[in-house]
Structures are given as structure tokens and as C-alpha cells.
Amino acid sequence: MSLLVKICGLSTRETLEVALDAGADMVGFVFFPPSPRHLSLEVGRDLGRQVKKRALKVALTVDADDATLDNIMDALSPDILQLHGKESVARLRDIKQKFGRPVMKAMPVETAADLAVLPGYAAVADRILFDARAPKDATRPGGLGAPFDWHLLENLDLHVPYMVSGGLHAENVAEALRVTGAGGVDVSSGVESAPGVKDPEMIKAFIRASRAIQELSVR
Numbered sequence: 001m002s003l004l005v006k007i008c009g010l011s012t013r014e015t016l017e018v019a020l021d022a023g024a025d026m027v028g029f030v031f032f033p034p035s036p037r038h039l040s041l042e043v044g045r046d047l048g049r050q051v052k053k054r055a056l057k058v059a060l061t062v063d064a065d066d067a068t069l070d071n072i073m074d075a076l077s078p079d080i081l082q083l084h085g086k087e088s089v090a091r092l093r094d095i096k097q098k099f100g101r102p103v104m105k106a107m108p109v110e111t112a113a114d115l116a117v118l119p120g121y122a123a124v125a126d127r128i129l130f131d132a133r134a135p136k137d138a139t140r141p142g143g144l145g146a147p148f149d150w151h152l153l154e155n156l157d158l159h160v161p162y163m164v165s166g167g168l169h170a171e172n173v174a175e176a177l178r179v180t181g182a183g184g185v186d187v188s189s190g191v192e193s194a195p196g197v198k199d200p201e202m203i204k205a206f207i208r209a210s211r212a213i214q215e216l217s218v219r
């Protein structure tokens, strides 16, 4: 299966177009007010229309309630719901049933002990996203540009697709893929010139670097 590349936290028409043009498989939109990438529903609606099936639209939320998810469904009509908070396995099941969309559950990783809860989530989630555990005093649970120890995922025996994120950029994505064996990568800070400000050249370089390692592993 080919590598999935997700560019997250897009917030302008220009940078969304760059990501789509450069071949992103997934484009992520953040609906979480404390984030510098947070979108209003109206901006989300506008950007969602621009995608025109060229990539999968991913709505990133953090412990969102049903009313919030309803509004996001109406505005963006996402293809995937990325749940990046402390949602329980039961809540995942509930969201899948209520909203009828595949869910990608973000799992915070800092030590091997963090992987103990994986089987429960993997039984319900359509995809797992491994991300660095945020520090306790962080204002958001992700999008901080911090990596985790990728070696924790070595020898992972997971029967659902998984992606890796956290502090990725064009220079380290190849190594992250090599160590983790992930089927996809997700980036936000690593393609920004400042928090929330996406950089077209960095987006292109990240997608190029990810595709380069894919080419090598096909050969």
C-alpha cells in the first residue's frame, strides 16, 4: 500500500492549494480554539469546498461533544474524524455510530507503558496516529513540534493502519518511517515558519522527502 502523507493545520486557501498540488493524501483542519491553527466553521466550510475530492479531508478535534461534531460535519463534511483528546474507547464507538465516519485516534506516546491501552483502541479505531505525549502544562495535546522515541514502535504488531506524527519535518521523516514502519506520516509544525503559519516550500519539501523514501522501499 502506498504511503499516506497528511498535512495538518491548513488554514488558508493558498497553502491548502500548495498541499493539494504537491500530492498530499490527507489535509487536516483543526477545530480546537486554543490552537493557533483553529478554524471557524465558516473558514472550514470554505476550505473544505476547495478540496474537491483531491485528498481526504480530516477534521481534528479534541474531546469534542456531539453538538460540535454536528457543526463540523455540516461545515466540512470530513472524510475522517481525527480524535486527538482523551476520548475513551466507548466514546470512539459512539462517535463512529453517530457520525458514520472513519475515526483516526491519536495515541500519546512517551514511554512503552503508553502502548498498553492500544489493543482496546485498535479494536474500534479505523486508524491509529502515534503522536508525542504533550507536556502536562501544554495548552494543546499536539501540534507542538516535538518528536517521541520512534524506537518504541519497533516490532509493533498492530492490525489496523497507523501513522506517525510529532516533530516531523523534511529532514527526519525518512528516519521516522524507517524505524516505525508506519504506513503514513502527519505533520503540522514542521511545515511552518511560525506557529500556525504554513510555508509553501516546507510543505513541498516534506511531501517530496516522504515520497522519496517510499520510492526507495518499493525498489
Ligand SMILES: O=C(O)c1ccccc1N[C@@H]1O[C@H](COP(=O)(O)O)[C@@H](O)[C@H]1O
Pocket (backbone or CB within 6 Å): 008, 009, 028, 030, 032, 035, 036, 037, 060, 062, 084, 129, 131, 140, 141, 142, 143, 144, 145, 146, 165, 166, 167, 168, 186, 187, 188, 189, 190
Ligand atoms: O495542530 C494543532 O494545533 C493541534 C492541536 C491539538 C491537537 C493536535 C494538534 N496537531 C496534531 O499534532 C500532531 C503533531 O503535530 P506537529 O507536527 O508536531 O506540529 C499532528 O498530528 C497534528 O495533526
